Amino acid sequence: MLDSTLQATLDGVLARNPGEPEFHQAVREVFDSLAVVQERHPEYHDMAILTRLCEPERQIIFRVPWVDDRGNVQVNRGFRVEFNSALGPYKGGLRFRESVNLGIIKFLGFEQIFKNSLTGLPIGGGKGGSDFDPAGKSDGEVMRFCQSFMTELHRHIGEHTDVPAGDIGVGAREIGYLFGQYKRLTNRYEAGVLTGKGLDWGGSLVRKEATGYGATIFAQEMLGARGTSVEGRRTVVSGSGNVAIYAIEKVQQLGGIAITASDSSGYVIDEDGIDLELLKQIKEVERGRISEYAERRGGRSRFVSDGSVWNVPGDVALPCATQNELHERDAKKLVENGVIAVSEGANMPCTPTAVEIFRDAGVAFGPGKAANAGGVATSALEMQQNASRDAWTFDYTEERLTDIMRQIHTNCLETAEEFGRPGDYVLGANVAGFRKVADAMMAFGVI
Numbered sequence: 001m002l003d004s005t006l007q008a009t010l011d012g013v014l015a016r017n018p019g020e021p022e023f024h025q026a027v028r029e030v031f032d033s034l035a036v037v038q039e040r041h042p043e044y045h046d047m048a049i050l051t052r053l054c055e056p057e058r059q060i061i062f063r064v065p066w067v068d069d070r071g072n073v074q075v076n077r078g079f080r081v082e083f084n085s086a087l088g089p090y091k092g093g094l095r096f097r098e099s100v101n102l103g104i105i106k107f108l109g110f111e112q113i114f115k116n117s118l119t120g121l122p123i124g125g126g127k128g129g130s131d132f133d134p135a136g137k138s139d140g141e142v143m144r145f146c147q148s149f150m151t152e153l154h155r156h157i158g159e160h161t162d163v164p165a166g167d168i169g170v171g172a173r174e175i176g177y178l179f180g181q182y183k184r185l186t187n188r189y190e191a192g193v194l195t196g197k198g199l200d201w202g203g204s205l206v207r208k209e210a211t212g213y214g215a216t217i218f219a220q221e222m223l224g225a226r227g228t229s230v231e232g233r234r235t236v237v238s239g240s241g242n243v244a245i246y247a248i249e250k251v252q253q254l255g256g257i258a259i260t261a262s263d264s265s266g267y268v269i270d271e272d273g274i275d276l277e278l279l280k281q282i283k284e285v286e287r288g289r290i291s292e293y294a295e296r297r298g299g300r301s302r303f304v305s306d307g308s309v310w311n312v313p314g315d316v317a318l319p320c321a322t323q324n325e326l327h328e329r330d331a332k333k334l335v336e337n338g339v340i341a342v343s344e345g346a347n348m349p350c351t352p353t354a355v356e357i358f359r360d361a362g363v364a365f366g367p368g369k370a371a372n373a374g375g376v377a378t379s380a381l382e383m384q385q386n387a388s389r390d391a392w393t394f395d396y397t398e399e400r401l402t403d404i405m406r407q408i409h410t411n412c413l414e415t416a417e418e419f420g421r422p423g424d425y426v427l428g429a430n431v432a433g434f435r436k437v438a439d440a441m442m443a444f445g446v447i
């Protein structure tokens with residue numbers, strides 16, 4: 001229950017941003033956690049910290065015209081929401097997907113503020129993207145789209161201003177075209193303006209693996225706090241993009257058995273454990289469908305086109321696909337099947353009711369803003385390498401990532417404890433992420 005001042009602030013935010021259900025969902029969840037902070041820190045309310053935090057510092061919406069392979073002119077919409085720069089330059093990915101709209105970018109940008117704060121690194125929060133879907137487009141079309149997108153975006157970003165990266169639909173290919181156009185327009189080799197770059201031109205080792213690795217490390221830490229580990233655990237994973245692939249890789253490295261992967265056409269279950277090389281070949285190289293995995297793998301694998309991947313029994317669940325992919329009935333099924341830990345590799349993949357079911361059942365639940373922070377944390381490490389014109393080894397970078405994930409886990413756990421909710425990682429992540437940003441905003445006065 002929110003007190004009346006917090007409720008009034010929340011009502012104001014919701015009324016001011018109509019028709020943005022994902023943004024409302026993300027804001028509500030944070031407000032629910034912050035009731036305990038508000039009691040101890042009335043000064044935050046006096047300085048309208050929450051009202052200011054929920055209002056992006058700047059929102060840019062622009063036309064992205066491009067010419068397809070048949071010579072037709074196409075028009076998409078581009079977004080960059082520069083949400084909060086209290087802790088550093090705006091930082092966050094670009095999502096290219098048909099369903100993208102302002103509300104989705106705002107939910108992602110809002111989450112990013114707290115996530116980036118939790119990394120302990122000097123990065124603010126932002127997010128961007130377009131309703132353009134690279135799937136099914138030729139390389140030439142993707143290039144022309146990216147060049148047009150950057151032609152507008154370049155005037156708003158910079159290594160000290162705003163540093164985009166990838167998200168769904170934006171991988172190394174797209175970052176390459178975007179960086180090339182930025183370099184051409186500005187006549188500067190400003191490597192720190194984008195992260196997720198190729199290894200030959202300013203990218204960081206481990207960045208590609210970082211989000212997925214981090215989500216599994218977070219699961220390992222949560223299990224460690226309960227005296228157990230990922231080793232020998234059946235792990236159910238959704239998605240088959242960058243996050244899912246490397247979450248599976250880390251599960252395997254830790255001795256667990258990842259048995260599923262999915263895409264929008266269905267899921268595969270492989271009782272012998274996912275063959276990662278085959279999955280990478282199909283998804284990273286050929287950009288194919290998940291059903292091909294079962295066709296080529298045979299054995300004890302099969303493709304399921306209808307039904308939910310969450311019906312598959314497992315000890316650990318790693319939702320790594322997209323927002324609101326794991327519903328109430330899925331959470332009930334997972335609990336019924338004995339799940340003990342859920343770590344969100346994607347942003348907000350579990351609905352609020354699903355999260356409640358996990359909480360009531362005593363399942364260790366790692367919210368995305370903590371569990372998937374490894375990606376953006378390693379982006380910040382890429383920025384450090386760019387600033388010092390250096391390139392670190394894989395082992396050193398992975399060590400830094402692992403340390404950061406452990407620190408986030410400890411921070412969430414200790415903060416939850418401090419506020420009388422032991423084991424509540426949602427509360428811990430929201431409060432710990434918020435406090436740092438709020439204190440910086442207090443220091444800066446009303447801006």
Ligand code: GLU
Binds near residue numbers: 093167195372375376
């Ligand atoms: N898109 C990723 C996220 O949701 C990474 C952002 C980044 O590296 O800037 O955190």
